[in-house]
Amino acid sequence: MSEGFSRPVAGHVPVLRLGDVLLVTLQGDLHDSTAFQLQQDLSETIARSRVTGVVIDISGVEIVDSFLGRVLAEIAAQTELLAARTVVAGMRPAVAITLVELGLTLPGLRTALTTEAALELLAQPIVPGRAGGVREESP
Amino acid sequence: MPEVGPAQGGNDKERKHVPQHETGGAPAHEVRDFLLRRSEQIAQRWADEPLFRTVFTVSREEAVEAGKAVVDALAQVADSQRVEDPDAAGFTGVREQLARMGAARSRAGLSTTQVAAELAALRPPVENLLVADLEQEAPERLRECSTVLSVLMGTLRLVAMQTALSEIQALTDRQRLQLLEVATPVIKLWDGIVAVPLIGTLDSARSQVVMETLLDAVVDQHARFAILDITGVPTVDSLVAQHLMKTVAAARLMGAECVVSGIRPAIAQTIVHLGLDLGTVKTRASLADALGYCLHELGANIVNATPDGAGRR
Incomplete structure (x- = not known):
């Protein structure tokens, strides 16, 4: 392996708490074990504290595969079960195109352009009956 | 030999x-x-x-x-x-x-x-x-x-x-x-709203370029809404519809909402006859309708100016 490759993040991904929201920033490749660790960390933190939202910033992710797509969908689903909303923020155009070409349109996932927009989205009240569904749209 | x-x-x-x-x-x-x-x-x-x-x-x-x-x-x-x-x-x-x-x-x-x-x-x-x-x-x-x-x-x-x-x-x-370069301008219509007027037949190569330029513009302009105007697309078949849906899905993944506008009555009929499901795509009849929808979603109010209030917004 040359130094040029972006190496898997060693250890675990830090989960920051900002008020009622957890902020996770992914950088570079996400290793299998790191991803499982992150899923576990998130669910435990949400269960322990009264968190209403999770923001996953993936603006630092340049290469994506079906694995990352599945991890994101799983995190969204499990936080949903714990009554918190997940927003994926800052996806790069190339990553979005790749996911779509892979057939992973992730319909249940909330997305935002930036972390700021994601926090704004989480600040909005939950519309009853639509949690976990598609993005809110106008009547 | x-x-x-x-x-x-x-x-x-x-x-x-x-x-x-x-x-x-x-x-x-x-x-x-x-x-x-x-x-x-x-x-x-x-x-x-x-x-x-x-x-x-x-x-x-x-x-x-x-x-x-x-x-x-x-x-x-x-x-x-x-x-x-x-x-x-x-x-x-x-x-x-x-x-x-x-x-x-x-x-x-x-x-x-x-x-x-x-x-x-x-x-x-x-x-x-x-x-x-x-x-x-x-x-x-x-x-x-x-x-x-x-x-x-x-x-x-x-x-x-x-x-x-x-x-x-x-x-x-x-x-x-x-x-490819000429036919895909991305226009900023408002703060946070970009539009791509599509003209001519959409093939795989062109729709790829459209998708890339649109997504880049979404990042550059911090756009929350992207409008795909297909007034200039002569026919919509299943392939074109698939390209549109891919673009819409990619924009959604990035956190922008995509609206497809400029669907003429004939095209609407074709889409229905072909049995294409555009249910996941937000559609509007004209670019004006799409812009109105986006502005409404952004929380902007459109007020008809009073006769003596010219120039005020």
């Missing part, structure tokens, strides 16, 4: 049946010698042919020089015994010149067939010279040599046409690229 051309065929025959032929050598080499010997005369005669005369208008010497270059190339090809091979090394030197000549004739309004006919007209003068040169040879030998020469001139024609075609191909490729 050795080429099995008439040159070698003739050579074999010679070895088998007339091994002690007084002139010796393959007909191709005979033709080569003839071409080198008569290069000046051939070039002079070619200079009078319409192809050379009309392309090299500056001076006759120029035309003769160009003709000589072609004769030399032919001699080289004959030397390598690959008279049937348009990829023979001998032709590489004159390809550009042939292309220039072909292009000049095309510009003058000649069709490809007419250019080919002009190229064919280069053969008789050379053949006449060959016949005159090999008068004292055996008729058998003369026939062989003139066959080789015919094949060689045919190959020259092929090379010229090939070159012309590849020029056209290059032009088409260049124009296709230009079309």
